Amino acid sequence: MKVHIDEIKCSGHGRCAKYAPNVFKLSDDDGYNADRGQTIEVPAGEEENAQLGIKSCPERALIIVED
Amino acid sequence: MNDGTSRESIDPETTPEALVERFGRDLINDFDLDDPAFNDRFDETLNFMVRKCPVVHSTVGKGYYLINTQDDVRAAAQNWQTFSSAKGYMPNRPDGLPYLMPEESDPPIHTRWRRVLNPHLSPKVCASYEQAVRDDANELIDRFIERGECEFISEFGALLPGWAFFKNVLGLPIDDLAMLVNGVEEGTFAPDLDARAKHFAGVFEYLETHLKWRSTQPSRGDLIDTILAGVTYDDGTIAPWEHKVSILVDLTFGGIATTTFVMGSAIHHLATHPDQRQLLIDQPVLVENAIEEYARFFPPVVALGRTATSDVEVSGTSIKEGEFVMLAYACASRDPRHMDEPEKIDVRREGIPHSTFGVGPHRCIGSNLARVELTATLEEWLKRIPEFRVKSGGEPTYVTGFLRSMRSLHLEW
Numbered sequence: 001m002k003v004h005i006d007e008i009k010c011s012g013h014g015r016c017a018k019y020a021p022n023v024f025k026l027s028d029d030d031g032y033n034a035d036r037g038q039t040i041e042v043p044a045g046e047e048e049n050a051q052l053g054i055k056s057c058p059e060r061a062l063i064i065v066e067d
Numbered sequence: 068m069n070d071g072t073s074r075e076s077i078d079p080e081t082t083p084e085a086l087v088e089r090f091g092r093d094l095i096n097d098f099d100l101d102d103p104a105f106n107d108r109f110d111e112t113l114n115f116m117v118r119k120c121p122v123v124h125s126t127v128g129k130g131y132y133l134i135n136t137q138d139d140v141r142a143a144a145q146n147w148q149t150f151s152s153a154k155g156y157m158p159n160r161p162d163g164l165p166y167l168m169p170e171e172s173d174p175p176i177h178t179r180w181r182r183v184l185n186p187h188l189s190p191k192v193c194a195s196y197e198q199a200v201r202d203d204a205n206e207l208i209d210r211f212i213e214r215g216e217c218e219f220i221s222e223f224g225a226l227l228p229g230w231a232f233f234k235n236v237l238g239l240p241i242d243d244l245a246m247l248v249n250g251v252e253e254g255t256f257a258p259d260l261d262a263r264a265k266h267f268a269g270v271f272e273y274l275e276t277h278l279k280w281r282s283t284q285p286s287r288g289d290l291i292d293t294i295l296a297g298v299t300y301d302d303g304t305i306a307p308w309e310h311k312v313s314i315l316v317d318l319t320f321g322g323i324a325t326t327t328f329v330m331g332s333a334i335h336h337l338a339t340h341p342d343q344r345q346l347l348i349d350q351p352v353l354v355e356n357a358i359e360e361y362a363r364f365f366p367p368v369v370a371l372g373r374t375a376t377s378d379v380e381v382s383g384t385s386i387k388e389g390e391f392v393m394l395a396y397a398c399a400s401r402d403p404r405h406m407d408e409p410e411k412i413d414v415r416r417e418g419i420p421h422s423t424f425g426v427g428p429h430r431c432i433g434s435n436l437a438r439v440e441l442t443a444t445l446e447e448w449l450k451r452i453p454e455f456r457v458k459s460g461g462e463p464t465y466v467t468g469f470l471r472s473m474r475s476l477h478l479e480w
Contacts, residue, residue, distance in 0.1 A: 009145060011430040014190050018355075019418055030182075031189035031435060056418035058426050060141065 001047050002065040003054065007037030009061035016062060020053035022046050024062075039065055081119050090115075098123040098133055100158065100369065100393075101258075106467035114410045117398040121382035128159035128260075131391040132384070133370060137402035137422065139381050140394045143373065144427030147173050150373035150392060152429060158372055158391055158469060161254075161264035165271070167317035168310045170429060177428060179298040180306075180314065184432060187236065187290040193435040196235040200439055203230045204447040212451060216458060216479040219334055223444075224327040224473070231440050232322035232433070236290050237315075239277060244323070247273065251324045256466045274319060275312045291315070318432070324470065325367035326437045329423075330444050331463065331473035332365035333357070336412060337449075338457050338478055343414065348449055357414035358441045363421035364412050366397040370469050371425065393469065396422040455480040 003023070012032040016024035023046050025034040042050045054062040079085060083093040090112065091104045099105065105112055116123060116135045123133045134140055143150045155164075155171050166172070169180035186192070204227055211217040225248050233239040247270055254266035278291065286292045294314050297306045337344045347354055370393035377388050386392060400421040401409040424431035431437070457463075461477020 011426070011428055012185065013424065013430060014435065015418070015420070026190060028191050029189065030185040031191065032185075052418040056420055058141070058420040058422055058424075058430075059145065060420075 001042040001050065002039050003042060003050060004039040004063045004065050005033045005035050005037065006059070006061040006063065009059040010036045011059055011061070013058050015056040015058070016053035018053075019056055020046060020049035023050045024053055033061070078119060080115075095120050095123050096126075098125040099127050100125070100133075101127070101468050106465055106471075109465070109467060109471065110410070113395075113398050113401055116395070117401050117409075118403060122384040122386075124384075125158070129391065131158045131372065131393055132381075132386055133393045133395045133398075134381055135395045135398035136382065137399040137405050137420075140396065140399035140422060141426050143381065143392065144394055144422075144425065144429070147177075147373075147428060149376055149379055150394075151376050152177070152373055154374040154391075156371040156373075156469075158393060159260065161260055161267065164264055164267050165309055165313055167313045167320070168306075169314065170317050170321075171313075174428060175301045179300060181428070181432070183293050183296075183298060184290070184314070184318075187293060188432050188435055190435045193439045196231065196436070197439050197443065199235055200227070200231045200443040201447055203227060203234070204443045205451070208447065208451050216477065218461075219476040219478050220327065220331055220473055221475070224331045224334070224476075225323075227330070227444060228326040228437075228440055229323040231436060232319075236322070236436070237318070238287065238289055238291060243273065247319065248323055251320055252472060255324065255470050256468055256472065270319065271312065271316055274315045278312055278315055290318075321431065321433050322436075324472070325431075326433075326440050328367035328471055328473050329362050329365050329437070329441060331476050333361040333441070333445065334448065334478070335457070335463050335473075335476055336361065336365075337445075338455050341454075343412075344449065344453065346414065347445065348453055351446065353414050354442060354445050356417060357445065358438060359419065359421065360412060360414050360416050361441070362423040362437075363400045363419055366400060366423045367471055368423065368425070368431075368469070369397045369467065369471050370395040371429075372469070394426075396425060397471075399426075452480050 010033045014026055014031055017026045023042050027034045086093045121136045125131050134143055151173050152171050153173050169177045207223050211222055229244040230241055233241050250266045250270040254263050257263045281291050282295050294311050299305055372391050372393045375386050375388055375390050379386050400423055403409050406419055424434040455478050458477040458479040463476040464474040466472050
């Protein structure tokens with residue numbers, strides 16, 4: 001499972017990392033998703049947390065990319 | 068047209084007659100944020116509008132629309148090119164009130180400021196204030212715990228957010244907090260629009276004086292120094308002094324005038340629901356969820372405005388260029404299209420995308436600090452005062468406009 005983090009839409013709510021800390025990391029500097037604009041691989045076993053993190057984003061900034 | 072009759076089938080609940088009978092006015096064509104009936108029947112009106120009235124119009128003053136569904140609010144909030152913040156966020160803005168940076172600007176001006184301000188209120192920095200905020204919560208509780216009662220708003224709720232923000236972030240003295248809280252409250256809710264402008268002017272003057280003084284002092288490397296250092300806009304101009312003052316005003320408005328409502332509402336909910344109190348005491352891990360749920364259900368920011376930069380259609384309603392449009396965050400957080408039973412408070416909900424902190428590039432810059440304040444409040448309060456109730460005759464009183472505020476809440480234990 002891969003997730004793309006929209007560079008423009010991410011606005012620093014921080015919900016993704018709250019629900020899926022092993023998937024989504026926040027920048028120490030500003031608290032926005034550290035991988036903004038990139039596509040990341042969800043570690044095995046973290047799919048459920050990732051789904052919750054994706055769902056909780058008020059911006060819908062996280063998009064599952066079919067691979 | 069948005070008169071309820073142009074749709075394919077007429078919903079008997081949204082005819083002007085039905086709306087007048089139920090809400091005292093035609094909500095769809097004649098809405099008013101400042102109507103006392105909206106204040107009194109806040110939950111019912113929000114729940115109804117998000118289901119039945121995707122867009123409503125107000126004829127008050129220069130007029131404004133309210134966008135109510137989560138999808139429409141998100142789309143408009145993210146589309147700053149069409150829904151601009153540069154003409155302000157308040158409906159019928161008081162004349163002469165300077166625009167507040169960065170909230171009342173669009174990218175790229177907005178982006179320049181947020182880039183330098185965000186690091187001062189990041190999750191990491193706010194987490195470093197947690198112990199200090201908990202200590203402050205306990206200091207406030209110490210003042211009244213032996214008395215067996217308190218007026219929650221004036222003795223706790225209106226103080227902790229200001230203390231947290233002034234002491235840790237701005238380095239401002241807390242002695243003048245009451246004056247500033249009053250200025251912001253009256254500037255927002257005073258029935259007379261001229262009075263609102265005067266109260267806001269007082270807040271501006273106080274904060275500008277402080278900023279001027281800090282500009283004569285050695286740098287502390289804090290948020291104030293970042294404001295004073297300023298930014299260069301994309302056209303090469305340097306941000307003027309007025310923009311710097313307005314940033315301090317904007318941050319202060321947000322830092323002292325909003326979190327109090329979530330705090331007061333959460334404590335009121337726990338005072339009246341012993342089972343929920345026990346649940347959080349037995350399962351402290353739920354506090355984090357509870358804070359999101361209370362923030363979702365008790366929104367201090369009912370709606371913030373934008374100005375349409377071109378003709379645009381939202382859920383069938385035509386909005387003309389130049390018209391004022393409010394994004395009803397309070398409604399969007401209760402959208403049944405995106406959650407089950409949104410009219411119920413359920414602290415076990417997970418991953419609910421509420422919009423209490425706004426949506427889009429203007430996301431509340433203080434959201435991380437607000438969460439620290441709310442966590443400290445719930446955890447320290449339940450530790451010190453696990454049993455409490457509303458004092459007879461001391462039920463909460465509210466005032467509502469584009470913000471919602473709790474004026475008083477008398478508790479005893």
